[in-house]
Amino acid sequence: MASIPDAWKNIDILINNAGLAAGTEKIYEDAWDKWSQMIDTNVKGLLFLSKEIIKWMVKNQHGHIVNISSIAGINVYEGGSIYCASKHAVNAITKGMRVDLLKHNIRVTSISPGMVDTEFSLVRFDGDKEKAKNVYQGITPLSAIDIAEAIEFAVTRPPHVNINDILIMPSQQxxxxxxxxK
Incomplete structure (x- = not known):
């Protein structure tokens, strides 16, 4: 971040889109390295980047932060303990940011998608294409464009409006x- 030229430090919008799940093992079967990978990516990655950019937003007295969470940050499910915990952390961090940044004219939004057809499941299942394909079998999942449009909606509201949370699901979920x- 220190290498970014000053001319580029007038950042208006930060979209934190860290989403990594590793496996579906139960908490007593899971490996520490997978836990660390999920927490480092989903929580620490969001925090480290946000801290640097928030400094610039506070200095400029404006900005909008959009943190991509997940339905996993709202509902926990079997085999997702640490991933769910990391997304619950994203939701808590988002709420805390909203309070801390209120007086600095910085809006903060959380978007929590359900099933989105990305490489997420392929990564979760260590590249096993068959397992990843089964996740979306029989449904029409959300697409990246669906989430992009939700982000666009949130960040284009008038300055007196903040969209706190968007929970977005495929119509079959x-x-x-x-x-x-089906």
């Missing part, structure tokens, strides 16, 4: 537990 598959 009600929550982390209930999905209708």
């Amino acid at each position: 009600a929550d982390a537990f209930n999905t209708y598959r």
Whole structure:
């Protein structure tokens, strides 16, 4: 961050889109290295980058931070203890940011998607394409463009409006537990 030229430090919008899940083992079966990888990516990555950019936003007295969370930050599910915990942390950090940055004219939004067809499941299953494909079998998941449009909506509201939270799901998914598959 220190190498960024001063002309580029007038950042208006920060989108934190760290989302890494590693495996679906139960907490008593899981490996420490997977836990560290998820926490380092989903929590510490968001914190380290945010801290640097927030300094510039505070100096400029404006900005908008969008943290991408997950339905996993709202509902916990079997085999997702640490990933869910990391996304619960994102939600708590977002709420804390919102309070801390209120007097600096910096808006903070959390977007929590359900199933989105990205490389997420492929990474979660260590490149196993068959397992990853099964996640979205029988449903039409969200796309990256769906999430981008939600971000665009949040950041284009008038200055007196802050969208605190957006929970966005495929129409065939009600929550982390209930999905209708055709």
